[in-house]
Amino acid sequence: MMNEYIFSEVKIGDTESFIYTIDQRKVKLFKEISGDENPLHTDEIYAKEKGFDENVVYGQLTAAALSTLAGMYMPGKLSIIHSIETQFLKPVFISKCPLQVTGIVKDKDERFKTITLKFEMFNTDNVKVCKGKMRIGFLE
């Protein structure tokens, strides 16, 4: 299940994709982990008052999928994340999950043995909810 790509075998254009589930239990656990008690994520009445159809999923819970994208898929086992840029394009709702997460290798830096991985996440309505890029090194 866990890829183990080494730097030399990764090619620009290489793509990895997986399904990321978000449910109420994960929202509850993320609240506990982060300490973020903002009601937008857990109080449906408040979320509706603010114009959303349901609770908005924590952005950083969505972005937890990037840990998996790097650590399990590209490059997998040898991954060490240097930096991440994330844009939250649209609110994520549990009723429109799971998300499809895709990463594509856009660049390789031979000097530092790092790759730039662009990523996108789509909900079940095929709406792009999140995109960005990561710089990832290799522990080899």
Place this chain on the structure above:
Amino acid sequence: MMNEYIFSEVKIGDTESFIYTIDQRKVKLFKEISGDENPLHTDEIYAKEKGFDENVVYGQLTAAALSTLAGMYMPGKLSIIHSIETQFLKPVFISKCPLQVTGIVKDKDERFKTITLKFEMFNTDNVKVCKGKMRIGFLE
């Protein structure tokens, strides 16, 4: 406990700071939430093999603190995160936690009613382990 700043009252230079705890339980829960089973974060023997003194904390578990920084502190209740750029400068180890998380308002965009919040995180050795910036809107 939860701030509730509105856009008009936030000033450039405003600063918020808090303590973010990371322990083995959070690492275990983050593994479950994210699905990232990379052994660097949970297998001490493997982490040592790769040259670290102990397991490396998931970057995105460290970055879960940014949810709290925005959602509880600056601006607090009315927060909605648009984007985050995170640099993982040094590995985070549980033995050097908790982290001190600080955010400072660097810019205000009147057109879109967003702020740019720069952040830094320091471990108990006073080493800066993480820095970056977020763009945050206001649900008001």
